[in-house]
Structure formats: C-alpha cells, structure tokens
Amino acid sequence: MSQALVQNNEAWIELSAVVGPEHLRPATPEDAVEAVQPTGVIAPGTAQEVAQVLRYCNSAGLTIIPRGGGTQLGLGNRPSRADFILSLERLNRVIEHAWGDMTVTVEAGCTIDKLQGVLREHGQQLAADPMQPERATVGGVLATAESGTLRIRYGAIRDLVLGVEMALPDGSVIKAGGKVVKNVAGYDLTKLAIGSLGTLGVITRAVFRLHPVPVATASYVATLPTASEASKLVLAILDSHLVYTGLQIHARRADQIFVHVRFEGIPESLQDQYVKLVRIAGEHKFVECAGDVWTARQKLFVNPGSAVICKCCVLPSQIGSLCHALFQQAAPAEVAVTLVAQGTGLAEVRLDAAGQQLLMTVLRALRSEVDRLEGTMTVSQCPVAMKDELDVWGTLKDALPLMQRIKQKFDPGQTLNPGRFVGGI
Amino acid sequence: MNARLVSEFRSIVGDAGLVSGPEQLRTYECDGLTLFRVVPELVLLPATAQEVQAIVKLCHRERIPFVARGSGTGLSGGALPVKGGIVIGVSRMNRILEVDVPNARVVVEPGVTNSAITAAVSPHGYFYAPDPSSQVVCTVAGNVAENSGGAHCFKYGVTTTYILGLEVVVSDGSLLRLGGASLDQPGYDLVGPFVGSEGTFGIVTKITLRVIKKPETTQTLMAAFNSSSEAGAAVSAIIAAGMFPAALEIMDRLALEAAEAAVHPNYPNCQSLLLVELDGSTREVELLMEKVGPICQSCGAWELRLAKSEAERMAVWKGRKAAFAAVGRISPNYLVQDGVIPRTALPRVLGEIDRRSAEKGLRVANVFHAGDGNLHPLVLYDRRIAGQEERAMELAEDILRLCVEAGGSITGEHGIGEEKKQFMPVMFSAADLDAMQRLRSAFDPYDLCNPTKMFPGTDAKLQRPVAYEPHPIEIAGLAQRY
Ligand SMILES: Cc1cc2nc3c(=O)[nH]c(=O)nc-3n(C[C@H](O)[C@H](O)[C@H](O)COP(=O)(O)OP(=O)(O)OC[C@H]3O[C@@H](n4cnc5c(N)ncnc54)[C@H](O)[C@@H]3O)c2cc1C
Numbered sequence: 001m002s003q004a005l006v007q008n009n010e011a012w013i014e015l016s017a018v019v020g021p022e023h024l025r026p027a028t029p030e031d032a033v034e035a036v037q038p039t040g041v042i043a044p045g046t047a048q049e050v051a052q053v054l055r056y057c058n059s060a061g062l063t064i065i066p067r068g069g070g071t072q073l074g075l076g077n078r079p080s081r082a083d084f085i086l087s088l089e090r091l092n093r094v095i096e097h098a099w100g101d102m103t104v105t106v107e108a109g110c111t112i113d114k115l116q117g118v119l120r121e122h123g124q125q126l127a128a129d130p131m132q133p134e135r136a137t138v139g140g141v142l143a144t145a146e147s148g149t150l151r152i153r154y155g156a157i158r159d160l161v162l163g164v165e166m167a168l169p170d171g172s173v174i175k176a177g178g179k180v181v182k183n184v185a186g187y188d189l190t191k192l193a194i195g196s197l198g199t200l201g202v203i204t205r206a207v208f209r210l211h212p213v214p215v216a217t218a219s220y221v222a223t224l225p226t227a228s229e230a231s232k233l234v235l236a237i238l239d240s241h242l243v244y245t246g247l248q249i250h251a252r253r254a255d256q257i258f259v260h261v262r263f264e265g266i267p268e269s270l271q272d273q274y275v276k277l278v279r280i281a282g283e284h285k286f287v288e289c290a291g292d293v294w295t296a297r298q299k300l301f302v303n304p305g306s307a308v309i310c311k312c313c314v315l316p317s318q319i320g321s322l323c324h325a326l327f328q329q330a331a332p333a334e335v336a337v338t339l340v341a342q343g344t345g346l347a348e349v350r351l352d353a354a355g356q357q358l359l360m361t362v363l364r365a366l367r368s369e370v371d372r373l374e375g376t377m378t379v380s381q382c383p384v385a386m387k388d389e390l391d392v393w394g395t396l397k398d399a400l401p402l403m404q405r406i407k408q409k410f411d412p413g414q415t416l417n418p419g420r421f422v423g424g425i
Numbered sequence: 426m427n428a429r430l431v432s433e434f435r436s437i438v439g440d441a442g443l444v445s446g447p448e449q450l451r452t453y454e455c456d457g458l459t460l461f462r463v464v465p466e467l468v469l470l471p472a473t474a475q476e477v478q479a480i481v482k483l484c485h486r487e488r489i490p491f492v493a494r495g496s497g498t499g500l501s502g503g504a505l506p507v508k509g510g511i512v513i514g515v516s517r518m519n520r521i522l523e524v525d526v527p528n529a530r531v532v533v534e535p536g537v538t539n540s541a542i543t544a545a546v547s548p549h550g551y552f553y554a555p556d557p558s559s560q561v562v563c564t565v566a567g568n569v570a571e572n573s574g575g576a577h578c579f580k581y582g583v584t585t586t587y588i589l590g591l592e593v594v595v596s597d598g599s600l601l602r603l604g605g606a607s608l609d610q611p612g613y614d615l616v617g618p619f620v621g622s623e624g625t626f627g628i629v630t631k632i633t634l635r636v637i638k639k640p641e642t643t644q645t646l647m648a649a650f651n652s653s654s655e656a657g658a659a660v661s662a663i664i665a666a667g668m669f670p671a672a673l674e675i676m677d678r679l680a681l682e683a684a685e686a687a688v689h690p691n692y693p694n695c696q697s698l699l700l701v702e703l704d705g706s707t708r709e710v711e712l713l714m715e716k717v718g719p720i721c722q723s724c725g726a727w728e729l730r731l732a733k734s735e736a737e738r739m740a741v742w743k744g745r746k747a748a749f750a751a752v753g754r755i756s757p758n759y760l761v762q763d764g765v766i767p768r769t770a771l772p773r774v775l776g777e778i779d780r781r782s783a784e785k786g787l788r789v790a791n792v793f794h795a796g797d798g799n800l801h802p803l804v805l806y807d808r809r810i811a812g813q814e815e816r817a818m819e820l821a822e823d824i825l826r827l828c829v830e831a832g833g834s835i836t837g838e839h840g841i842g843e844e845k846k847q848f849m850p851v852m853f854s855a856a857d858l859d860a861m862q863r864l865r866s867a868f869d870p871y872d873l874c875n876p877t878k879m880f881p882g883t884d885a886k887l888q889r890p891v892a893y894e895p896h897p898i899e900i901a902g903l904a905q906r907y
Pocket residue numbers: 456457492493494495496497498499500502503504515535556557558559562563564565566567568569570571572573574575576623624625627628629630838839875896899904905906907
C-alpha cells in the first residue's frame with residue numbers, strides 16, 4: 001500500500017464499507033494511467049455507491065480516475081494525481097430497450113458491442129461506430145465524445161443521447177435530459193457531460209435514441225493520385241443528393257489517396273445510389289470494397305509504440321490542403337504518415353518515426369498548419385515522455401476561464417481526473 | 426431610471442437605438458404569451474456586438490437586470506423583463522455575414538429570421554432544417570435560446586443539432602467565442618447547454634450554423650382512421666418496419682374541423698388523420714411509400730391519399746400548420762400545452778385525456794408530432810361561462826402531469842420561461858435543479874441575465890397554465906402555430 005494510504009488507512013476501511021471489500025483491491029502496475037500509479041481500484045455496484053465513493057474521496061482530499069473499458073486512458077494530459085481508479089465494470093446492464101419508442105436506457109459500464117447485440121434483437125442499433133466496441137463502454141464513449149464514421153449521416157454521439165444520470169463529487173446523483181426524443185425543459189446538462197472527460201462527474205447511465213439496422217450496406221473505394229483531386233471528389237459527393245452513411249479519405253502516400261463511400265438502405269436503392277455515384281465521380285472509378293475500410297480509424301491505434309496520433313478538426317473543404325501539407329512536412333523528415341479523414345472535416349493522423357524530436361518537429365508544423373486553417377488539433381495518443389513537452393489540447397480560446405469556473409462549481413476539490421483536461425482542469 | 430443613466434445608455438446606441446416613450450415601451454411588455462406583462466424601464470436596440478458589450482457592462486456596473494429579445498414570439502414568457510430591468514432587442518443586428526456553400530456553413534447576426542437562412546441557401550439546393558411555424562418572424566437567436574423545433578424534427582433534429590458556434594456577451598460584458606465552424610473544439614461543449622438556456626446565460630451576438638442539402642424527393646401521404654389510437658398504432662408499425670419518415674403527424678376530429686374551416690385543405694372526413702412524409706433518394710422513397718399504405722390499412726386506415734404534386738403537398742401542410750391557430754374558429758378561448766410522451770404511451774395518454782376532459786365537460790383538440798411524441802393538446806373553453814376557465818386550467822395542468830408520469834417532458838419546444846417554472850420540480854429533483862443552477866451561476870454569477878426565469882421561486886405556490894391570446898403577428902396572418 002502506498003504512503004498516502006498508509007497514512008490514510010481510514011480511507012480503505014471507509015471505501016470498502018461502501019462497495020464491499022471484494023470490490024476494492026490494490027492497484028497493479030497495469031492500472032497506471034500515463035505512468036502515474038494509483039493505489040487502489042474500486043468497483044461500485046450502483047450509481048448511489050459511485051456517489052458515496054466520490055463524496056468520501058472529495059472530503060478526504062483523494063483523487064479519482066473513472067475507468068470504463070480503459071481504451072482511451074491515453075487521452076489527455078498526465079493526471080496530476082491518481083489515488084483510486086473507479087471502475088464502472090459492475091454497472092454493465094442494459095436497463096430497458098423500449099424498442100417501440102426506439103430508445104434504450106443503459107448503464108455506463110456496458111460495452112458498445114453488448115449494447116448493440118441487445119438492440120439487434122429488435123432490428124435496431126445505436127447509430128454510432130466508436131473504436132474498439134468490444135471493450136469501449138457507453139460511459140467512456142460519452143466522456144470522450146468519441147464518434148466514428150457514421151457521424152456524417154446520424155450526427156455525433158451528443159445528438160444521439162437523450163439523457164444521462166451522473167454522480168457528482170458532492171455525493172448527489174443527478175439526471176439530465178430525459179427519455180423522450182424532444183425535450184427542452186431545463187438546461188441541457190447532457191451536452192455538458194459529453195466530452196467532459198470525467199472532470200465534472202461520473203456518468204452512470206445514459207438514454208439513447210435508436211435507428212433501424214439497415215437492410216443492406218455497400219461500400220465503395222476510388223483511388224486518386226493527389227490530395228486535391230480527392231478533396232474535390234469528396235466535396236462533389238457532399239454537394240450531391242446521395243444518401244451516404246460514410247465518406248472517408250484514407251492515405252499513406254501523397255500520390256495514392258483512397259476515397260471510401262458507404263450506402264445503406266434497401267438493395268434496390270443501393271444500386272441506384274451507386275449509379276449516381278459513378279456519374280458524379282466521372283473519370284475516377286469506384287469499385288465495391290469490403291466493409292472493414294471503416295475500421296481504418298481504429299487501426300491507427302494498433303500497436304501505438306512510440307507513434308503520435310492526433311485529431312485535426314478542420315472544414316470539409318480544407319482536408320485536401322491539410323493532407324497535402326502533412327505529406328510535404330513529413331517526407332523530408334522521414335516520418336511515416338497515415339491519414340484517415342471523414343467528410344465532416346475530422347481527420348485523424350498517425351505519425352511514426354525513429355526519434356521523438358523528429359515527431360515533435362512534424363507535430364509543430366502540423367499544428368501551425370491547422371492554426372492557419374483556423375481549425376484545432378489535439379494529440380490523442382503519444383509516448384508519455386512527450387507529454388511533458390506539449391499540452392495535448394493545444395491553446396484554447398477565450399472561453400477557458402468560464403470552463404474553469406464550471407469545473408470549480410462541480411468539482412471544487414479537484415477530485416476527478418485532476419490535470420487531465422484543457423487548461424489544467 | 427434616472428436621467429444620467431439614460432443618457433449614458435443613449436451615448437452607446439444613439440437615438441435610433443433607444444426606446445423610452447411609455448407607449449413604445451409597452452410594445453415590449455410581453456412576448457407571445459400575453460398573459461404576463463411587465464413594462465421595461467428602457468429598451469435598447471444595439472447594432473453591433475460592441476454596443477451589446479457596452480450596454481451589458483453598464484448594466485453590470487449598476488446591477489441592472491436585462492433580458493434579450495428577438496421577435497417576441499416566444500410562448501413561455503422568456504423575453505419578459507423584470508421590474509426595474511431593461512430589454513436588449515437584437516432586431517437591428519440582422520445581417521447574414523457569410524454563406525459557405527461547400528462547407529454548408531452560414532454565419533449570421535442574432536436578429537436574422539429563421540426563414541432568411543433557408544432563403545439565402547435555397548438557390549444552392551440547401552435548407553436550414555429546424556422549421557418552427559413562426560419561422561418567417563422569429564429570430565435565430567430566439568431559436569437558439571429556446572432550442573426550437575418544427576415539423577421535420579423527427580428525422581432532422583431540433584436547433585441544437587445545427588448550431589456549431591456562438592459569439593456571446595456574458596453578464597460582466599466580456600465577449601466569448603464558444604465552439605466554431607469546425608467540429609469538436611477542445612474543452613467543454615458550451616454551445617450544447619447554451620442552446621436552450623432561454624436567454625439566461627448571456628446575449629448571443631453571432632451564430633455559426635449548419636445547413637443541409639435538400640432531399641432529392643419528398644412524398645406525403647394522408648391516411649384516414651376512425652380513431653387516433655389506430656393512427657398511433659400505424660405510426661408505431663411504420664417505424665417498426667424500419668422506416669425513418671421525415672414527418673409523422675396526427676390531427677383529430679376537432680383539429681381537422683378547425684383546419685377545414687380556416688384553409689379548406691380538403692382532408693378526408695375522418696376521426697383522425699395521419700400524415701406520413703418520406704424523403705430521400707427518389708428510388709428509395711417510391712419503394713418505401715408502396716409499403717406505407719398497406720401498413721396503414723392493416724391498422725384500420727380506410728382511405729389513403731398521396732399528394733400528387735408539390736402544390737397538393739403544400740396544401741396538406743398548410744392545413745396541418747393552420748390547425749393550431751384555426752382552433753380559435755371553433756372555440757372562443759383555448760389553452761396550449763406542449764408536453765411530450767414516449768410514442769408507445771400515445772393511446773393510453775390520449776384515452777386518459779379524453780376521460781378527464783369528459784369529466785370536466787370540456788373539449789380538447791389534439792394536433793401532434795406523433796413521431797416524437799410531442800403533443801399539442803388545445804383545451805377549448807369559453808371564458809364567459811362561469812368556472813370554465815378554472816376547469817380548463819386544471820385540465821391543462823393534469824395533462825402536464827400525465828406526460829411526466831408517462832416518462833415524458835413538460836415541454837418539447839416552447840420552453841419553461843415564466844410560464845412553467847413552477848412545474849420544474851414535477852420533472853426534476855432538487856439535486857438536478859441545483860446542478861443546473863451551478864451552471865447558470867458560472868455564466869452569470871450576478872444573476873442579471875434574464876433573472877427569475879426557468880426555476881421555481883422559493884416561496885411560490887404552483888401556478889396555473891395561462892390562457893392563450895392570439896399574438897399580433899398571428900392576427901396579422903404572418904404565422905401560424907404548429
Ligand atoms: C404563431 C407561433 C408559432 C410558433 N411555432 C413554433 C414551433 O413550431 N416550434 C417552436 O419550437 N416554437 C414555436 N413558437 C415559439 C417561438 O416562435 C419560438 O420559441 C422562437 O424561437 C422565438 O423566437 P423570437 O425571436 O421570437 O424570440 P423571443 O420571443 O424574442 O425570445 C425568446 C427567448 O430567447 C431569448 N433571446 C432572444 N434573443 C436572444 C439573444 N440574442 N441572446 C440570448 N437570448 C436571446 C429571450 O430572452 C427569450 O428568453 C411559435 C410561436 C408563435 C407565436
């Protein structure tokens with residue numbers, strides 16, 4: 001047991017009284033978060049227990065790192081402290097699939113795959129494809145606002161959430177939003193919770209709106225010789241009447257850019273859509289391809305090693321110039337680049353190189369290019385040592401003091417995920 | 426207000442931007458909910474964000490409460506000033522600043538009307554999806570504040586889905602940019618909660634929003650039923666068949682009568698009418714529409730009519746949109762409610778509304794967005810008959826409670842404002858409300874920005890829903906309620 005806990009042994013006793021001794025264990029090195037070693041892992045069984053754990057830690061000056069599937073713990077700055085990992089593994093039930101209403105109420109620790117499996121029994125789905133669905137949990141996806149390739153048609157995860165239940169550091173359990181598709185009563189705290197990286201409260205439950213599982217799906221790929229031609233094609237598709245559910249640029253080389261398009265619907269209409277796509281593409285040939293092209297984002301994160309992965313948010317029309325600039329910067333520096341950009345203007349980039357300094361140079365150049373485009377860039381994954389040299393979130397605009405005030409109102413004791421989020425929050 | 430302050434305000438906005446005559450001030454004493462009235466001390470009509478900042482800084486220094494106002498069509502008393510407070514109207518800030526077609530982004534000043542956006546992008550084949558019936562008059566800032574909805578929300582979502590960035594002046598006068606043109610800006614999503622904050626977080630001075638491509642084809646079907654329960658069952662069956670219609674609307678007998686009296690849409694003569702609108706690629710819409718008819722028939726539809734031309738389709742919608750206001754033709758007075766229920770609870774809740782209205786000897790006309798369970802029950806009564814208004818208010822209150830008990834909400838589009846603030850505890854616990862107050866106080870620690878709205882007063886007893894009076898713009902025929 002660590003120094004802090006020996007001095008504060010009372011904490012261990014108090015916390016095991018809340019969750020039961022079998023749900024509190026000493027942390028192992030695998031539980032470390034960005035090389036910060038916690039002392040214990042606690043797994044509450046209800047939202048009330050989560051709230052009690054938070055309240056106790058808040059009053060005892062102990063810090064908490066909430067954890068779902070642990071797939072995104074590399075996101076954010078290094079925590080300034082980490083006493084306990086709060087695992088949501090026991091809050092893993094699908095509470096109610098109201099299929100007639102096309103909504104579902106689910107606990108935060110439920111994995112995306114498990115949820116989708118239950119929904120499919122009635123031909124429905126959560127129309128989102130976050131990474132690593134077999135491990136990623138509802139809570140983690142919401143806290144990081146992870147949204148995948150379906151976003152271009154169905155909206156971001158924030159647009160699919162109707163309500164959340166959240167435990168706060170003062171020990172209260174609140175609900176925001178509701179169970180109905182339309183609801184403007186009170187402030188929309190669900191949107192505040194989504195993407196807040198567990199710095200305001202711990203999401204314990206969520207209600208989603210659902211969509212039907214499409215009858216048929218088809219994906220197509222075209223290979224283009226330059227980024228600017230690929231970008232032009234994407235803009236033409238965006239400006240068309242095509243009802244695509246995926247539109248993606250994938251590139252590892254400056255002179256071979258793949259454009260992926262996905263259609264969903266009834267088989268007759270897929271054929272019709274394809275004919276129209278061919279017409280729009282003109283000289284560029286689209287051929288049918290396997291559906292796994294849509295996991296390209298996820299593949300960026302396989303064996304990260306010393307790679308840097310970052311997310312660049314620009315306008316759809318800027319993807320071409322971003323892509324072009326990226327390969328130009330990287331080539332002389334001998335950095336391997338993979339870019340996966342969605343038609344929404346969200347681009348994810350993986351940089352691999354022999355030395356950290358090389359990576360830093362390309363990263364700085366990329367950031368200044370994104371700044372020039374008035375976009376934003378965050379580093380989603382990089383070697384821990386690099387985090388001492390860079391703020392993964394980049395510089396924030398004038399809303400930072402307001403964000404800090406909000407943090408102060410919800411978590412004045414800095415109990416939750418201290419130091420991980422923007423501006424030291 | 427003392428003369429020194431008035432002249433200080435005047436020096437910010439000039440004569441053209443200051444309203445102080447008692448008669449003119451009365452124009453600003455209420456919004457679309459005319460039952461609450463408070464005459465403001467002063468009305469300021471700034472022309473730039475810098476003027477808004479200067480006004481708010483002065484209010485902050487002098488601790489003068491203020492409220493923003495768009496077109497004043499709100500239906501919950503949101504733009505109502507408080508005693509001793511001022512109104513900051515944004516109607517002069519009405520320029521469209523940028524139309525970026527390739528990125529489907531539009532940047533506007535707050536006083537631009539909802540329809541003006543669609544008008545600006547329509548030549549390029551785009552439209553702005555949230556479409557409240559007041560769209561020709563109401564402002565985008567008002568839509569942002571109320572998170573307004575419209576006919577096609579079931580498929581396309583409400584205002585919040587389309588707002589990407591806001592420039593706002595908060596209560597100490599500082600100007601903040603929240604969100605922006607590109608997606609997923611780092612930090613808390615503050616645009617999310619700002620939308621729907623009913624003017625209590627600050628004054629919006631610029632808005633970046635998203636428009637979308639018009640669908641290739643749109644088709645609208647009318648299906649006649651013997652009851653709204655049957656029509657409701659058809660809605661569920663259509664959705665269960667895996668379809669995602671652009672709109673699913675039900676009107677009952679009374680609403681149909683009213684619509685017929687007003688605009689003669691020539692609907693089938695039935696107890697309950699369902700409108701199903703499909704849009705998307707031509708091939709898919711045609712194929713799916715072939716399935717919709719038989720589904721409706723299997724649920725009891727005895728007549729199906731597909732709008733054959735764009736003109737016919739428009740006539741169908743005109744009737745639907747008129748139904749609301751047209752109820753004035755079949756009843757001298759009525760109350761408007763805006764509750765939401767889970768769709769599957771429709772038959773039960775409608776049955777219960779019938780039972781209770783019969784008990785009270787009152788008629789209720791139902792017009793609703795069946796797809797998303799947003800009811801607009803209109804409680805009809807005659808104020809001249811002793812006791813009827815009382816009973817109508819009790820019934821309207823009962824309906825709100827029914828919605829909450831069914832797992833729904835007390836408002837789907839119109840907002841809490843002044844009108845429904847006493848009902849907030851019916852839906853939210855003390856802890857829920859406290860969390861909302863924390864957020865409010867982070868934006869406005871001085872409680873100057875549209876104070877007293879949305880949250881129940883400490884000692885206030887439950888307040889009754891209030892009677893509806895036609896809004897001047899409605900009488901002028903500029904808008905209909907939806
Ligand atoms: C005939 C009629 C039909 C309607 N139909 C619909 C409908 O179909 N769907 C629907 O959702 N609503 C509907 N409404 C309600 C109303 O039109 C909407 O709520 C609309 O968004 C209000 O816009 P406004 O410009 O009139 O705002 P106002 O009434 O002037 O103000 C509404 C709120 O917005 C705030 N506000 C205004 N400007 C700003 C600003 N710059 N910054 C911050 N806050 C601001 C005000 O303080 C107030 O709280 C209808 C109303 C009428 C009269």
